[in-house]
Amino acid sequence: MNAIELLKEDHERVDRLFQKVKANEDGDNSDLARQISEELTVHTHIEETIFYPRLLEEGNEELKKIVEEGIEEHRGVKNLIREIANLTDGSEKLQPKLTVMMENVEHHVMEEEGEMFQMVEEQFDAETLDELGAEMEEEKATFERSSAASGG
Numbered sequence: 001m002n003a004i005e006l007l008k009e010d011h012e013r014v015d016r017l018f019q020k021v022k023a024n025e026d027g028d029n030s031d032l033a034r035q036i037s038e039e040l041t042v043h044t045h046i047e048e049t050i051f052y053p054r055l056l057e058e059g060n061e062e063l064k065k066i067v068e069e070g071i072e073e074h075r076g077v078k079n080l081i082r083e084i085a086n087l088t089d090g091s092e093k094l095q096p097k098l099t100v101m102m103e104n105v106e107h108h109v110m111e112e113e114g115e116m117f118q119m120v121e122e123q124f125d126a127e128t129l130d131e132l133g134a135e136m137e138e139e140k141a142t143f144e145r146s147s148a149a150s151g152g
Helices: 004-023 030-058 061-085 094-123 126-149
Strands: none
Touching: 004 030, 004 061, 004 094, 004 126, 030 061, 030 094, 030 126
16 A cells, blocks of 8 residues: 555544534533544654655655645644543543544644645656655554553
8 A cells, every 4th residue: 555545544544533422412421532643643753754855855846845744743643642631530621622633633634635746646656656656655564563562
């Protein structure tokens, strides 16, 4: 699977979780929040350790600008993940934080899928995208194993 296909698959998986949260706005979404946080933690990790560095190294200036904005958006989402992790189950603050997270992530996904990925496909050949995808899949598996082993 190439890098863009892998990232789009992640986006779709997180969006399905977001839809469950939206369908249950008045209920306890603590379990969904944990699942979303886990998915986003792995996703941002592989983007920041493999995908983004390659784009910053070899992409044109316009692509680099979008990548740098993406890194800043990740920072905001990571802060929300930490804040949500520190809430107790049933906290009244969970839903507002989840709502902000969903809005931020949906905006980020629109920029990636609407602008960034097209630029990447124009600037990188299929072989490179396949190699990046393989590296990202491997890193994802390693990261998930180490996360599970460390209990979080």
